[in-house]
Amino acid sequence: MIHSSWEHYSGRILHNNTCSKKLKKRVAEYITHFQAFEQIGTPSIPYISAWRHQDLNIWYEFSGKRLQKILGCQAQDVAHAFRDSIVDHYIYKKPANHQTVVKEVLSQAQLVNLRNILRGSAAHNSTTEAVYKLASNGKVFWLKDQAKIEVFPEDGIFLSLGTLVDVSKEMRAEEELKRVKEELKRHRDHLEDLVRDRTRKLWRSQLEVVSRLARAAVYRDQKTGSHITRMSRYCAILGEATGITQKANALLYHASPMHDVGKLGISDRILLKPGKLNSQEFELMKTHCHIGAELLSGHNSDLLKVAQAIAFTHHEKWDGSGYPRGLGAKEIPLAGRIAAICDVFDALTTARPYKNAWPIEHATAELKRQKGQHFDPELVDVFIEKLPVIKEVYLAH
Ligand SMILES: [Fe+2]
Numbered sequence: 001m002i003h004s005s006w007e008h009y010s011g012r013i014l015h016n017n018t019c020s021k022k023l024k025k026r027v028a029e030y031i032t033h034f035q036a037f038e039q040i041g042t043p044s045i046p047y048i049s050a051w052r053h054q055d056l057n058i059w060y061e062f063s064g065k066r067l068q069k070i071l072g073c074q075a076q077d078v079a080h081a082f083r084d085s086i087v088d089h090y091i092y093k094k095p096a097n098h099q100t101v102v103k104e105v106l107s108q109a110q111l112v113n114l115r116n117i118l119r120g121s122a123a124h125n126s127t128t129e130a131v132y133k134l135a136s137n138g139k140v141f142w143l144k145d146q147a148k149i150e151v152f153p154e155d156g157i158f159l160s161l162g163t164l165v166d167v168s169k170e171m172r173a174e175e176e177l178k179r180v181k182e183e184l185k186r187h188r189d190h191l192e193d194l195v196r197d198r199t200r201k202l203w204r205s206q207l208e209v210v211s212r213l214a215r216a217a218v219y220r221d222q223k224t225g226s227h228i229t230r231m232s233r234y235c236a237i238l239g240e241a242t243g244i245t246q247k248a249n250a251l252l253y254h255a256s257p258m259h260d261v262g263k264l265g266i267s268d269r270i271l272l273k274p275g276k277l278n279s280q281e282f283e284l285m286k287t288h289c290h291i292g293a294e295l296l297s298g299h300n301s302d303l304l305k306v307a308q309a310i311a312f313t314h315h316e317k318w319d320g321s322g323y324p325r326g327l328g329a330k331e332i333p334l335a336g337r338i339a340a341i342c343d344v345f346d347a348l349t350t351a352r353p354y355k356n357a358w359p360i361e362h363a364t365a366e367l368k369r370q371k372g373q374h375f376d377p378e379l380v381d382v383f384i385e386k387l388p389v390i391k392e393v394y395l396a397h
């Protein structure tokens with residue numbers, strides 16, 4: 001059955017007396033067919049590979065001369081050379097529930113196991129398609145493998161009748177595209193890191209500037225900055241308890257120390273006057289809300305916007321009797337209503353040149369008394385609920 005022109009035949013089936021006639025006939029037919037195919041000079045490389053049931057070792061019954069040339073080996077060594085040259089392996093398959101073809105990229109380590117699965121599924125489905133990335137003789141190239149699998153149960157042998165097509169050009173373009181995409185992603189990640197870093201730095205420098213500003217204002221009439229430290233902590237406790245977002249609460253915490261920056265524009269004569277202010281002096285004192293709002297205006301940072309709202313509204317009262325605009329109830333921004341309670345509570349519970357510190361219980365009673373008049377009634381309730389935590393801050397500073 002072996003044809004005289006098959007001098008390079010290095011397979012096992014045609015020489016094997018135990019193989020069935022049917023199998024031998026099939027192999028011989030295909031060798032004849034593929035040899036003719038090769039002589040036409042088509043770019044695809046035909047091959048016939050074979051393996052036994054439950055045996056990982058594949059061998060080639062026939063392989064196109066170009067494959068031997070690419071791999072730099074003799075016909076009988078094609079199986080080994082092919083396996084040793086594989087650096088990557090892609091399988092194209094169409095899963096039952098998908099409309100699209102998916103590509104799997106596998107490491108060499110996964111290959112042996114996978115080849116078995118592939119053979120199993122190919123035996124079932126009759127066809128398979130894969131792309132191999134090979135490195136041989138210092139060159140990298142890709143071969144696309146399309147094959148038809150035939151099973152010979154009587155012999156326990158599988159035949160893979162297929163062609164290999166050099167798809168290096170297409171695959172190189174695909175790899176380049178992948179590389180460019182990865183490069184772009186790295187670049188984007190780097191930029192995002194930079195932006196995050198700059199934003200953090202900007203935020204820190206903003207905090208630094210505003211806290212100095214707040215302290216400068218407070219040192220005019222108080223010896224320490226402990227009032228704004230406590231007051232801003234009370235604000236954060238109350239803010240958190242009202243359920244505002246963490247970000248909004250952080251803004252409230254950092255903006256509230258600036259509630260009295262407008263006092264920088266009030267003269268010493270009024271600000272440091274030991275006695276009670278007369279009505280004209282009090283009118284001038286009230287302007288610190290406008291001055292503060294003015295100082296903090298014209299910037300689109302969230303921090304300064306909240307700070308401005310607080311500076312402008314921390315002396316407004318729930319019943320509309322406050323200043324500078326006489327706003328009432330929820331016309332007063334939440335940050336202003338929170339700041340009002342915390343500012344007064346701290347003023348009451350600490351000593352000032354003109355008064356002693358009130359005990360916490362008296363100050364709390366005063367908040368309750370002013371519920372719905374000076375203060376937002378709901379916020380007073382929340383403040384009282386949070387009194388244990390408020391006390392901790394009070395005692396710590
Ligand atoms: Fe004030």
Ligand SMILES: [Fe+2]
Pocket residue numbers: 227259260343
């Ligand atoms: Fe204050």
